[in-house]
Amino acid sequence: MDIMHVYAVSQKDLKEVFSSPGIYLPMIAIPLLFAIALPAFTVYVSKFAGPALAERLLKTSVPLGSSTSEVFFMQFFLTNVLGPIFMTMPIITASVIAADSFAGEKERKTAESLLSTPITNKEVLLGKILSSFLPAVAMTVLIFLIYAGVANYSSGKYFGFTLLPNSGWFLMLLTSPFLALTTIGLVVLVSLRAKGVKEAQQISTLLVLPILVIPFISTFGIAVLSTLFFIELLIILAATSAVVLALGIKLFDKERFITA
Amino acid sequence: MQAIEIHKLSKRFPEVNALSNITFEAEEGEFLVIIGPNGAGKSTLLKVIAGLYKPTSGTVKVLGSEIDRISGDLKKRISFLGENYSLYDNLTSYQNMKFFSMLYDVKDFEAKALDLANKFEASEYMGRKVSQLSRGTKQKIALCRALINEPKMLVLDEPSAFLDPRITEILHRNLSELADNGCTILYATQRLEELYRISRKVLLLNKGKAVKFGELKDVISKLTQVSVEITTINYLQDSVLEKLSKYNARRLSANTISANVRRLSEVPKVIASISKLGGDVINVNSVKNNISEIIKKVG
Numbered sequence: 001m002d003i004m005h006v007y008a009v010s011q012k013d014l015k016e017v018f019s020s021p022g023i024y025l026p027m028i029a030i031p032l033l034f035a036i037a038l039p040a041f042t043v044y045v046s047k048f049a050g051p052a053l054a055e056r057l058l059k060t061s062v063p064l065g066s067s068t069s070e071v072f073f074m075q076f077f078l079t080n081v082l083g084p085i086f087m088t089m090p091i092i093t094a095s096v097i098a099a100d101s102f103a104g105e106k107e108r109k110t111a112e113s114l115l116s117t118p119i120t121n122k123e124v125l126l127g128k129i130l131s132s133f134l135p136a137v138a139m140t141v142l143i144f145l146i147y148a149g150v151a152n153y154s155s156g157k158y159f160g161f162t163l164l165p166n167s168g169w170f171l172m173l174l175t176s177p178f179l180a181l182t183t184i185g186l187v188v189l190v191s192l193r194a195k196g197v198k199e200a201q202q203i204s205t206l207l208v209l210p211i212l213v214i215p216f217i218s219t220f221g222i223a224v225l226s227t228l229f230f231i232e233l234l235i236i237l238a239a240t241s242a243v244v245l246a247l248g249i250k251l252f253d254k255e256r257f258i259t260a
Numbered sequence: 261m262q263a264i265e266i267h268k269l270s271k272r273f274p275e276v277n278a279l280s281n282i283t284f285e286a287e288e289g290e291f292l293v294i295i296g297p298n299g300a301g302k303s304t305l306l307k308v309i310a311g312l313y314k315p316t317s318g319t320v321k322v323l324g325s326e327i328d329r330i331s332g333d334l335k336k337r338i339s340f341l342g343e344n345y346s347l348y349d350n351l352t353s354y355q356n357m358k359f360f361s362m363l364y365d366v367k368d369f370e371a372k373a374l375d376l377a378n379k380f381e382a383s384e385y386m387g388r389k390v391s392q393l394s395r396g397t398k399q400k401i402a403l404c405r406a407l408i409n410e411p412k413m414l415v416l417d418e419p420s421a422f423l424d425p426r427i428t429e430i431l432h433r434n435l436s437e438l439a440d441n442g443c444t445i446l447y448a449t450q451r452l453e454e455l456y457r458i459s460r461k462v463l464l465l466n467k468g469k470a471v472k473f474g475e476l477k478d479v480i481s482k483l484t485q486v487s488v489e490i491t492t493i494n495y496l497q498d499s500v501l502e503k504l505s506k507y508n509a510r511r512l513s514a515n516t517i518s519a520n521v522r523r524l525s526e527v528p529k530v531i532a533s534i535s536k537l538g539g540d541v542i543n544v545n546s547v548k549n550n551i552s553e554i555i556k557k558v559g
Contacts, residue, residue, distance in 0.1 A: 002332075008362035012348065012355075019350040019389075113346035113405075116310040116415075117363040118335035255313045259273065 001126075005119045009127025014135065016104075017097055027096055027135075031089050031143045038082055039151035043158075046074035071158045078151045078163060087172050087215035089143055090180035094136035095208050096201075098187035101128040102257065103200035111258055121252040129184050129245070136180040144173055171230040172215075178237035183211055185244030192248065192257055261324065263288045263413055263444035264309065269318035271304055277468055278304040282318070284463055284473045286446070288412075291439040293455050293476075294448040296465035297555075302448040303343060305465070306415050309446065310340035323413055336364050337412035341419055345402040349391035353382065353401040356390060357408055364409035376404040379434060380427065395422040403431060407438075414438065414445045420454065432458045466555045488527055491516045492539040500537045504530060 018024050047070055105111040114124065148164035155163055165173070187204040194200035214233065264286040271279040279301045286292045294302050307313045308320055311327055320327040323334050330338075347356045354373065361369045377383040380400040385393055390401065399422045406414065414435070420428045436458065439445050449455065455462060455476070462479045464472040472479045492515045500517065501509045507519035507530060519530055531541050 002365075004365070005363055008359055012351070012359045015355060016348060016350045108349065109342075109344040110346050110348055112307070112310075112312055112342045112344075113340065113360075113402075114363075116312055116338075116340035116342075117360065118332045118365075119363050120332075254311075258307075258312060 001120065001123060005123040006127045006130060009114075009119070009124055010130035010134065013097075013101065013128065013131030017100075017131070017135070023096070023100075027093055027139070031093070031139060032146070034085060034089075035143045035146035036150050038085070039078055039147055040154050042077045042082070043074055043151075043154040046070045046077065074155055074158060075163065078155060079166060079168060082147075083168060083172055084215035086140075086144065086147065086169075087176065087179065088212055090136045090140045090176040091183045091208060091211055093139045094132050094180040094183045095187045095204050097135060098128070098132040098184045099191055099194075099200040099204045100197050101132060101188055102191040103194040103197045104191075106194075106257070106260075107196045115254045115258070121254070122249055125188070125245075125248055125252055128188060129181075132184045132188075133177070133180055136184070137177050140176045140180070141173070144169070167227070171227065175230055175233055175237070178234055178241060179211065179214070181241040182237050182244065183208055185241050185248060186211075189244065189248050189251065192252060193260060195260065261288050262286070262321070263290065263323055264292075264446070265319070265321040266309075267319045269305075269308065269320055270316050271301075271308055271313060271468075272316040279308070279468045282465075282468075282470045284470060286444055286461065288444055289439050289442045290461055291436065291445045291458060292447065292461045292463060293459035294446060294463045294465060295450070295452070295455050296471075297450065299467070300465040301468040302465055303417050304468075306340070306417050306446060306448055307342075310338070310415050311335070312340075336409060338415070339406045339409055339411040339413070340415040341402055341406040341417065343417045343421065345395075345398040345422075347390045347398060347402055347405065350389060352387055352389050353377075353393070353404075354386040356401065357386075357405050360405050361408050366409055369408070372408055372410070373404070376407055380404055380430060396424060396427065399423055400427060407434075411438075412443055414443055416446065417448045418450065419447070420449065420451065428454075464555065471555055486523070487518055487520050488530070489516060489518050489543075489545040490530065490534060490541055491543040491545075492534065493542050494538070494540055496534070496539055497537060500534055500539055503533050503537060 102111075105114060119127075144165075148169070151164050152162055186207050187200070190203045190207060191200040194203060217229075262285050264284075266285070267283050269279055269282040270277070282301075282305065284292075294305065296302050304313065308315055309322060309327070311322075311330065314328065322330060322338065325331065325334055347353075348359070351359070357373050357376075358369060361373070366372060373386070374383065377386055380403060382397065382400040382404060385397055385401065390398055393401065399419070403419060406416070406419075416435075420431060423431060432454075435445055435447070439460075447454075447458070459476045461474065462472070462476050463470060464479060489512065495514050496511070496517055501511060504517070504519055507521055507526075509517050509519045511517050521527055521530060527544060531544065534541055
């Protein structure tokens with residue numbers, strides 16, 4: 001395998017993505033909104049959260065001790081409730097780019113010239129995966145840093161310690177590359193068979209739904225976001241990614257792709 | 261050395277038999293024009309040679325290697341340009357060429373890109389996004405892209421489709437130079453004038469079958485019967501038709517006849533004969549054969 005070929009494809013794809021504001025602006029704007037507005041809004045709203053509201057919303061009693069109801073409310077929302085939303089970042093970003101990966105080449109009629117070069121199927125596939133994976137992970141880390149910055153800054157005066165990163169968010173951050181990889185693998189498979197980008201996006205949305213549920217498992221009370229849960233999740237996601245990628249390499253047939 | 265050896269190649273898609281039993285060879289440095297009407301199978305044949313389609317049956321050898329076992333190093337010397345210009349619209353012309361040069365492991369890219377861009381009068385467009393270029397300029401860049409790896413085998417599907425006559429001339433000149441330097445060129449076209457101008461060997465395809473393959477002069481020997489229409493200012497006597505009977509002269513109107521000459525060089529003789537019999541020639545029109553007529557005559 002020629003790493004330069006993989007690099008060339010991913011670099012080309014990234015250049016294409018970041019030269020189209022129609023693609024990259026929504027991809028950046030929505031997570032940015034999440035990273036800045038949500039923590040600031042949470043801190044602001046928490047000021048009005050009395051014990052009754054905290055109890056009603058969180059279905060739990062404010063613990064006795066030094067924490068006031070608004071501080072508890074704030075901490076709970078900033079760390080537990082918004083965590084799952086943060087975990088959807090790598091999934092959404094990855095699926096937007098991956099849906100375009102192969103279907104876009106076909107739709108823009110560039111697939112034939114690309115596949116007639118000395119590049120192998122595996123190299124094209126890895127290049128395409130990399131061009132979805134890198135922005136997804138980079139965006140997740142960036143959004144996390146901004147989110148943590150805003151959350152820490154706006155809630156700083158209420159806590160005697162730095163709220164983020166905590167162990168839960170660190171585990172979420174660790175899980176995000178695997179979430180992205182599993183998503184990309186599935187969406188690339190769809191993109192390989194789809195007739196166009198729209199079709200790839202529509203089918204991918206359905207396919208990615210089960211992955212989007214994962215971050216909300218704790219919200220639904222199915223599992224607790226413990227260290228053990230994350231370790232199990234990492235193993236499952238890594239195995240799923242490996243299977244999906246192997247399947248992608250096996251199913252990638254130039255002729256079928258061009259003529260489908 | 262044979263650069264292409266195709267033996268009994270057939271390609272079948274679920275609902276259509278695209279190629280049937282095609283056999284031909286091309287030597288290194290050969291300029292082979294593949295000609296045929298729409299749906300003849302030209303593009304399918306080129307895509308099989310470029311390794312995009314698998315043959316249903318038969319063998320395809322390119323540069324001495326079976327197409328499905330061709331090494332990466334050999335593939336670096338094969339270029340394919342399909343009927344679409346196949347460039348990335350959101351990238352600049354330069355970025356497009358750079359991308360493909362990376363896939364072909366081209367050394368000394370900058371110098372080669374500049375040289376090609378100058379040759380095709382496209383250097384001013386190198387920094388522009390492909391989406392901002394005209395169809396003809398896109399085709400120029402696509403040609404530069406296809407030549408960046410200094411191919412030993414160049415597979416071109418209607419490359420002159422959107423080029424103006426001057427750039428087409430430049431393309432033909434560059435391709436002839438390449439062929440002289442040992443590059444084998446497969447050039448699919450529907451334009452007969454290209455066949456006459458650039459071809460040394462020709463493969464005539466119709467409905468997925470090879471109607472004729474060989475030296476241009478052999479294949480078109482039957483085609484040199486150029487039909488001419490001659491108009492005089494005065495009425496043409498029947499004696500003119502009798503005199504020109506060996507040219508299958510036919511009356512088209514009171515002062516226009518058609519005649520079939522073996523070569524255009526025979527036209528002055530025909531005109532002289534008409535003049536001798538009192539006809540004052542004011543117009544001579546040569547009617548070129550179209551592809552369907554060629555297939556009818558050659559097939």
